[in-house]
Amino acid sequence: MAKANPLQEQLLKAGLVKKSKVAQVAREQAKARAGKAPPAAGGIEREAQRARAEKAERDRALEAERRASLRQRELQAQARQIIRDRRVPRSGESEYRFTADGVIRTLLVDDELRQKLAAGVLVIVRGEGDGFELLPRAAADQVRERDASMVMLDHGQADAAVELPTDEDAAYYAQFKVPDDLVW
Known part of the structure; x- marks a missing residue:
């Protein structure tokens, strides 16, 4: 036991x-x-x-x-x-300024390229290194699909975000008179 x-x-x-x-x-x-x-x-x-x-x-x-x-x-x-x-070849002596990463950048363009940029036909994208390039809208849309952070300036896309002035705005600003001799 x-x-x-x-x-x-x-x-x-x-x-x-x-x-x-x-x-x-x-x-x-x-x-x-x-x-x-x-x-x-x-x-x-x-x-x-x-x-x-x-x-x-x-x-x-x-x-x-x-x-x-x-x-x-x-x-x-x-x-x-x-x-x-x-990319679209750039030429010209006119400076076109835009902001990228919180810094004002400059591209040298001619009058034709400036008009196309303003109309949204051309788009500014980040190029190799610290450079920037101009692309036609169709190519920029392809780049945006792959990496939206590479598109720096697109006036064609900004049109949808810009609000147009309303009648209320016009009535409000009508009370402020602009001097005739003001030069812009």
Whole structure:
């Protein structure tokens, strides 16, 4: 018989329990201890399976991020290729100023290019390095589809955002008289 614990020995000596009852309790405790071992191994297996599932999910997320980054670089390369192929040659001595990245930039253009820029026929896009290029509207739309951040100035797109003056505005500004000798 297995060695009984001190409480069981005292109960046996006092005659409060039978030897068979102590043996039965000892067998039940041994079974309980033996029965707990496999679920503990199952718990470890479940934990390992959960860890593998988490690792697989992280790997999928990293792969999706890598594919998205690769796709973005591919689209930017296509946009740069469109700019190289379709840019309009610039000439002239007239300065055309516009803002890009919070800084006023200048391009030298002639009167024809200036009129086309103002009409929205031509668009200014970011070129190689810090340079800027002129593109026809169709090519600029292709660049915008691939990377909208490369389009710097597009007067054709701005027309939709500009609000025209209303009758209320005209009535308000009518109260301010402009001097006849004012030179703009």
